[in-house]
Amino acid sequence: MIICNFQDDLREYIIKSFLANNCINWDPNKSFDDLLMDYSNWRIRIILDKKRKIVMSPIINPPHEHFEGCMSLIKLIVNGDNINPYLSDKIRDIKYQDKMLYDWGIYHFHLGNRKPNGTIARTNILLFARVTDSHVYFIQYLKHGEWHNTELIEAIHQYWPDTIADRRIRNVHDIEPKLDGTIRHTLRKKNVNSLYQTTDGTVYAMLGGGLSTAGTSSYATLWAIKLMKDIESKERYFDQNSESIMKMLVEKGQAGNQDVRCCWDVENDEYLIRNLSGNGSLGNEVLLRMNFK
Numbered sequence: 363m364i365i366c367n368f369q370d371d372l373r374e375y376i377i378k379s380f381l382a383n384n385c386i387n388w389d390p391n392k393s394f395d396d397l398l399m400d401y402s403n404w405r406i407r408i409i410l411d412k413k414r415k416i417v418m419s420p421i422i423n424p425p426h427e428h429f430e431g432c433m434s435l436i437k438l439i440v441n442g443d444n445i446n447p448y449l450s451d452k453i454r455d456i457k458y459q460d461k462m463l464y465d466w467g468i469y470h471f472h473l474g475n476r477k478p479n480g481t482i483a484r485t486n487i488l489l490f491a492r493v494t495d496s497h498v499y500f501i502q503y504l505k506h507g508e509w510h511n512t513e514l515i516e517a518i519h520q521y522w523p524d525t526i527a528d529r530r531i532r533n534v535h536d537i538e539p540k541l542d543g544t545i546r547h548t549l550r551k552k553n554v555n556s557l558y559q560t561t562d563g564t565v566y567a568m569l570g571g572g573l574s575t576a577g578t579s580s581y582a583t584l585w586a587i588k589l590m591k592d593i594e595s596k597e598r599y600f601d602q603n604s605e606s607i608m609k610m611l612v613e614k615g616q617a618g619n620q621d622v623r624c625c626w627d628v629e630n631d632e633y634l635i636r637n638l639s640g641n642g643s644l645g646n647e648v649l650l651r652m653n654f655k
Contacts, residue, residue: 364604364635368593368626369394375628376401380456383408388456398589400456402582407453407460409469409493413442418500419517425487425503431473435489439498447482448472461550462509464579466558467526467570468501469493490514494525510543510550512558515569519560526569531557534565553577596633596654600624607635611649622649631655 373394379401380388388400416439424432438445448471452458462468470490474483486506492499501517508514518526537559541549549556555572559565571581600607611622625634635650 363621364600364624366597366600366624371626385454398586402586403578406579406582408446411444415497419521428473459577464570464573510546529566529569531565
């Protein structure tokens with residue numbers, strides 16, 4: 363028999379991730395569902411280390427007083443190094459919700475110099491940028507607090523419309539009422555989503571996927587639901603194919619008649635089958651390595 367508990371494997375991975383990143387305000391004793399939601403919202407806020415190309419908007423106006431910080435950030439982006447210290451100092455706080463990111467899909471970066479402890483000094487002028495898997499689009503440098511400045515959306519639409527084409531709503535020519543920054547601020551505080559109409563009349567849904575009624579990321583919620591369904595599907599697969607997999611292992615002399623454990627290596631998305639000892643602990647040898655890619 364193959365014993366699976368992929369929820370436990372994922373819980374262990376989430377806890378290790380929180381510890382490795384010095385995250386705060388999380389509880390390892392939470393229910394699995396709550397811990398997964400915390401993780402999914404934190405995960406969508408961080409930027410994975412990866413080399414990306416930089417594209418700058420024609421309207422961008424780099425601040426001379428933060429030239430050194432800007433160049434350091436650019437170097438890290440191009441080299442694929444960690445740029446998360448340049449984000450909000452709340453990035454490690456699991457309870458923090460970046461509603462501008464959830465609504466408009468826009469990150470904001472501080473531009474200070476690196477401190478001896480590795481953190482980045484906070485600045486009043488921020489870089490607002492859109493980050494994809496391959497590019498970082500520098501939109502504009504604005505003062506801290508410009509979370510509802512529609513100039514940012516207008517720039518993305520004008521200079522890189524192909525990057526947000528999937529959020530465009532076709533056959534809609536006008537929306538009412540017209541929302542200014544003050545109204546958008548109020549709506550975000552109440553976790554209410556709103557469409558955006560550019561000055562040329564183009565209408566977009568929320569570029570960042572939108573907010574849930576709890577103020578979390580809708581994208582993160584959907585990702586967590588999909589992951590849970592995938593876990594259930596994989597456990598069902600091993601349950602339904604347990605007999606044939608065990609028969610193959612026995613024929614190869616890799617397993618006796620005892621039960622084996624299938625562990626999910628979350629980081630590499632692989633499934634590792636190992637022997638169980640008499641006291642139920644895992645053996646070191648991997649009898650079978652499987653993936654579903």
